[in-house]
Amino acid sequence: MNILPSVKLDSKYKEALIDFQSREDIPSIWRETPIEAFIMSQNFGWPIQTTGKPELLIATCIEFRYAMPVPRMYAYVIRRASGRVIGSEFSVGYTLAKGVRHLVMIGHNDCGMSRVPQSAPLMVDAFVDQGWRRETAEEYVKKHAARHAIGDELEALKEEYHRLHRLFPKLMIAPLFVSLYDGKLYLPRWYTQLGPQDTQPGTDPVPDEVIERLP
Ligand SMILES: [Zn+2]
Numbered sequence: 001m002n003i004l005p006s007v008k009l010d011s012k013y014k015e016a017l018i019d020f021q022s023r024e025d026i027p028s029i030w031r032e033t034p035i036e037a038f039i040m041s042q043n044f045g046w047p048i049q050t051t052g053k054p055e056l057l058i059a060t061c062i063e064f065r066y067a068m069p070v071p072r073m074y075a076y077v078i079r080r081a082s083g084r085v086i087g088s089e090f091s092v093g094y095t096l097a098k099g100v101r102h103l104v105m106i107g108h109n110d111c112g113m114s115r116v117p118q119s120a121p122l123m124v125d126a127f128v129d130q131g132w133r134r135e136t137a138e139e140y141v142k143k144h145a146a147r148h149a150i151g152d153e154l155e156a157l158k159e160e161y162h163r164l165h166r167l168f169p170k171l172m173i174a175p176l177f178v179s180l181y182d183g184k185l186y187l188p189r190w191y192t193q194l195g196p197q198d199t200q201p202g203t204d205p206v207p208d209e210v211i212e213r214l215p
Helices: 034-044 089-097 112-129 134-148 153-167 208-212
Strands: 017-019 056-060 075-079 102-108 172-178 185-188
Touching: 034 056, 034 102, 034 172, 034 185, 075 089, 102 153, 112 134, 112 153, 153 172, 153 185, 153 208
Parallel strands: 056 075, 056 102, 102 172
Antiparallel strands: 017 185, 172 185
């Protein structure tokens, strides 16, 4: 049997990610919540107990190398290129209305959205092949590439975490990182360095300007 390499052998992630070696490695703020249950199921094989009510909103990338093993009647899932929720805030609102209080955001290594400039010409060709005018396709790809492209995967996850925490301050958000090598979840080290104001639920009103700027 092949032994899959740990993502932590990659020097880029060695210091930036923390292993969940046991339940104790889960941040205390997530204990006894659906976030803890999700991590335990994905990394330690604990069975997910479904209640018939949605427990979680999970946001992750469209990446085909990652298949999230969760049962039906358990979670809402948003899958978008890079895993960022930007542009799907309405969907988040819907899940909040259905009782969801916990969001798990899952970034991953080797994300295609960190290499958008390389894919852009192929995407233009693909739209042209569908019957789009080349100029229109080029303009469309240029406009949306800027919105979808990310630099570093962990940095993009961090920025999106802070954006969502400001927008939905009472939603408990868990930023996680999945390794495409072994399918395990890791904790970004930057999360452990955040203060309570960035992790605890907030009660301040959300300024209109923040909402008006949504795409
Ligand atoms: Zn991706």
